[in-house]
Amino acid sequence: MVETLTMVFSLRFSSLSLPPHNTITLYTLPHVPNHRLRSTSNVSPPSSTLLIKHSLCPCAAPTQQQHLLVPEEEEEEEELKCINEAPSLENDSLPPGLRRECMPRHVAVIMDGNRRWARLRDLPVGSGYEAGVKSLKTLIELCCKWGIRVLTVFAFSTDNWFRPKVEVEFLMSLFEGGVKDGMGSSLRENIRISVIGDISKLPKSLEELIINVEESTKNNSQFQLIVAVSYSGRYDLVQACQRIAMKVKDGIIELNDVNESLIEQDLETNCTDFPYPDLLIRTSGELRISNFMLWQLAYTELFFAQSLWPDFGEADFLEALQSFQRRWRRYGE
Numbered sequence: 054m055v056e057t058l059t060m061v062f063s064l065r066f067s068s069l070s071l072p073p074h075n076t077i078t079l080y081t082l083p084h085v086p087n088h089r090l091r092s093t094s095n096v097s098p099p100s101s102t103l104l105i106k107h108s109l110c111p112c113a114a115p116t117q118q119q120h121l122l123v124p125e126e127e128e129e130e131e132e133l134k135c136i137n138e139a140p141s142l143e144n145d146s147l148p149p150g151l152r153r154e155c156m157p158r159h160v161a162v163i164m165d166g167n168r169r170w171a172r173l174r175d176l177p178v179g180s181g182y183e184a185g186v187k188s189l190k191t192l193i194e195l196c197c198k199w200g201i202r203v204l205t206v207f208a209f210s211t212d213n214w215f216r217p218k219v220e221v222e223f224l225m226s227l228f229e230g231g232v233k234d235g236m237g238s239s240l241r242e243n244i245r246i247s248v249i250g251d252i253s254k255l256p257k258s259l260e261e262l263i264i265n266v267e268e269s270t271k272n273n274s275q276f277q278l279i280v281a282v283s284y285s286g287r288y289d290l291v292q293a294c295q296r297i298a299m300k301v302k303d304g305i306i307e308l309n310d311v312n313e314s315l316i317e318q319d320l321e322t323n324c325t326d327f328p329y330p331d332l333l334i335r336t337s338g339e340l341r342i343s344n345f346m347l348w349q350l351a352y353t354e355l356f357f358a359q360s361l362w363p364d365f366g367e368a369d370f371l372e373a374l375q376s377f378q379r380r381w382r383r384y385g386e
């Protein structure tokens with residue numbers, strides 16, 4: 054850290070022409086060759102914040118008080134991109150320690166540990182899932198309040214079909230209740246609900262409810278909840294391959310047209326403008342991806358929480374976001 058800061062000062066301090074009373078917030082700033090600091094305004098800012106492209110600030114939104122570290126050759130293009138993506142909420146809706154310009158747009162969660170939570174309390178497994186729904190509601194509220202655009206939750210994997218029948222039925226009724234309940238509130242609160250996964254395997258009544266809620270909330274734009282049900286990353290890749298193979302067979306595309314962007318278009322996450330989670334949280338201390346969003350998580354930052362999902366609350370989420378904001382995202386560069 055000390056080494057990094059020394060490097061920052063020696064490399065970059067001379068680039069800033071700030072009056073002596075100004076404060077500079079320094080995040081862990083690595084040396085980035087061929088990048089330079091640029092002020093986004095002509096006025097001397099009262100205080101300055103260094104925002105680092107592709108690192109601690111995945112969606113760096115410049116304001117009059119900020120400076121950006123940008124690649125020299127991408128400078129103009131980058132500025133436009135950042136402004137277009139700027140979130141509209143102000144910093145003061147965030148708890149201290151979180152920076153608006155560095156918030157993840159898409160958070161994904163593996164809500165693990167519901168059954169262990171119930172067993173630890175000598176409760177039936179179903180109580181663990183019910184407690185899990187409460188945690189999910191809290192998380193949705195926090196995402197809306199803090200300006201996160203998309204939340205994807207792994208609610209039921211393709212492997213979960215092999216759980217005891219009574220447990221599967223309980224979960225299905227919980228989803229049904231959740232979708233019915235969510236339908237009313239999401240319309241009021243401008244929330245879009247989407248489901249990814251093989252919904253044809255679900256009970257007919259639930260499948261119809263899902264189609265209905267997706268349709269009636271599709272124009273809601275403040276926040277999108279994506280529920281992964283009967284889903285796995287491999288399932289998603291297989292169904293995308295099948296769709297692409299069909300297009301080749303029907304002569305709609307050529308084999309050579311198949312590329313990353315074409316695959317992205319046929320993955321189930323084509324339901325959102327932000328298909329790649331910035332942050333994945335898994336609860337309960339397990340350190341695995343467990344066949345979740347395999348393609349989409351390629352450059353996602355991972356956070357593993359010790360709390361069981363029903364215990365995961367505001368303090369845990371804050372810790373995950375603070376950890377995310379300390380990361381330097383390099384995307385392999």
Ligand SMILES: CC(C)=CCC/C(C)=C/CC/C(C)=C/COP(=O)(O)OP(=O)(O)O
Pocket residue numbers: 164165166167168169170182185186189207208209210213227228230231232280337362
């Ligand atoms: C309406 C709606 C979307 C509701 C979501 C309900 C919910 C919390 C589902 C989680 C299901 C699940 C299989 C979690 C994995 O942990 P586990 O339960 O297998 O826990 P364990 O690792 O302790 O066995």
